[in-house]
Amino acid sequence: MLDKNKVKELNIFAIKIRIETIRQIATRGFGHIGGAMSICDVLAVLYGDVMKIDPKNPKLEDRDWFVCSKGHAGPAVYSALALSGFFKVEELKTLNQHGTNLPSHCDRTKTPGIDVTTGSLGQGLSVATGVSLGHKLDKKNSYTYVILGDGECNEGQVWEAALYIAQKKLSNLIAFVDYNKQQIDGYTKDINDLGDMRQKFEDFGWYALSIDGSRVEEIEKAIEKSKAQNEKPSMIILNTRKGAGCSFAENILNNHHINISMEQGNEAIEILENKLKTLMSN
Template identity: 60%
Template sequence: MEKKQLVEKLSVFAEEIRLETLEEFAALGFGHVGGAMSVVETLAVLYGHEMKYDPKNPRWPDRDWLVLSKGHAGPALYATLSLKGFFSREMLFTLNRGGTKLPSHCDRNLTPGVDMTTGSLGQGISTAIGAALGNRMDGRDNYTYFILGDGECNEGQVWEGALFAPQHNLDHLIGFVDYNGQQLDGYTKDILDLGDIAAKFREFGWFAQEIDGHSVEAILDAVEAAKKNRGAPSMIVLRTKKGHGCTFAEGIEANHHIAFKPEQMEKALACTRTRLASAERAN
C-alpha cells in the first residue's frame, strides 16, 4: 500500500475509534474524556498498521504488546479492540457498569486484548520493561509499546525505568508520552513543569523524537524510525491536545474526568461523524 493510501486509511480508523469512544461515554454520561481523546491517533497507527496480534487468540505469545500506562484512557483502547474484532460492539456499552468486562481503567484479567492491568500511574513503564525483557529472554522478536501520560511523568518510578531500559539495550521497547500539557489538577507547567521531555529521555540514553501526536503520518514515521534504531529503547513525545476532537472537552482546563449534558454529546458525535465521512471520502 502506498504511503498516501495508508495515511488516509489510518485517518479513517482514527475517527472510527474516536466515534466509538464517544459512544461509550454517551451511554455512561461521564468519564475520562480528555485523556482518551488525545491518544486516538496513536492507537490507530499501532492497531491499524504497526502491531502484530490475533483477535481470536489475544494471548498469542508472539504478539506485540501494548501497555496503556495511563489506564484511564482505557475507553479509547476498548473502542480500538472492538473495531479490530476482539469483542463485540455491544460490549462497549457496558463501560464501567456493574459486572462489566470494561472497567474504567484497563484490566488484563477482564478484557480480551488488554495486555497489562494499568491505572496506578507511574507503574506502566516498569511492567512494559518487564514484558520487553522477558520476551527477549524467551527469544522472541516482538515489540512492546507503552503510553505514558505527561502528568504521570511526575512519578519517580518513571525515571527509574528510564534509567533501566537503556542499561539493558531494550531496542524492542517503544514508548510514547501523551504530552497534552494537562493533568488531573490543572496544567503540567503549573504543577510540576516537565520542560523538554524528549531531551530528558535522550540524556537517559533513549532514542527520542518529538512529533505532532494528532498526525497519523508523523506517528507512522516516528515508529518506523524507532524500529530502525538499534541498541537503545525509543521514546516518542506526542504533542497533543487533551480532549482533541470532542467539542465540549477540547480546550477546557477541567476535562480529565467530566460529566456532560446529552446535547453536548450529541454535538460532539455529530462533528465526529462529519469528520469520519470526510475522511472516508478522501480514502
C-alpha cells in the first residue's frame, strides 16, 4: 500500500512523463499523442516504484521485463526511461528523426531500456509469453509486464496468447489493457465491441481486475493483488481517457495520430507545469 508521499511522488512523475511526451511530439510536429497520454500513470507506477530495473545496467540479468505491445505509445515509454536515467532527457528531442535512437515505435536494438521491439499490433503478448515462460523454466524471480491497447485486442493473436498463458499458469506475467475506448477509426464499441474486457480475460483463465487507470494508488494496489494470488496470469483493465492530460487532445475523437504545432505543445505543457507546481507545493 502506498503512503501519501509515495502517491504524490508518482503523480509528479506521471505529469513529468506527460510533459516530456508532449514536448517530443510537438518538436517532431506529429505523432501518436492519444494513446501515449493514456498510459502515463501506469508507466509512472511501473518505472517509479514497481519494476526491478537498473538504468545503469539495462540488460540486468534478473530484471523485470516490460513490453509495450501498443508500440506506437513509445514516446511515453521513452519519457519514462529518460526521466529514470536510462539516457539523457535531451535525447527526447530527436524522436523519429534521422539517426535517432528513438523511433516512433519501440525498438530494442536502438533504445536503452526497451526489452522488446513492438509496433505490429497483436504480437507483443505472444513475445511476452516466451519471455515469461523462459523465466519460469529458468526459475528466475522476474516479472514480465505488458501493456496492450483496447483496439489492439481486436487481433486474434492476442486471444491465442491469452489461452496459452493461462494454460501454462504464467503467474509471473502481469498485463494491462489501456481501455481508453478509442482506436484509430473511432470508438472501440462501434468498430469491434469487445464487451466486458475483465470478464473475457477471466473466462480465458486469468486473474482479472478492472480499475481507474488514472489513479496511481489503484494501479499499485492491483499489481500487489496480482502478485499475491500467484496462481494465474493477471490482467488489469485500466479505464483511461485517450489523450488524458493533454489539453488539445483529450476531448477529441480523432487524436490517435495528429499534427501538433509547437505553440499547441507549449500551451499544453504550461497547463501541466502549473499543475505540477501546485502538486509539489502541497
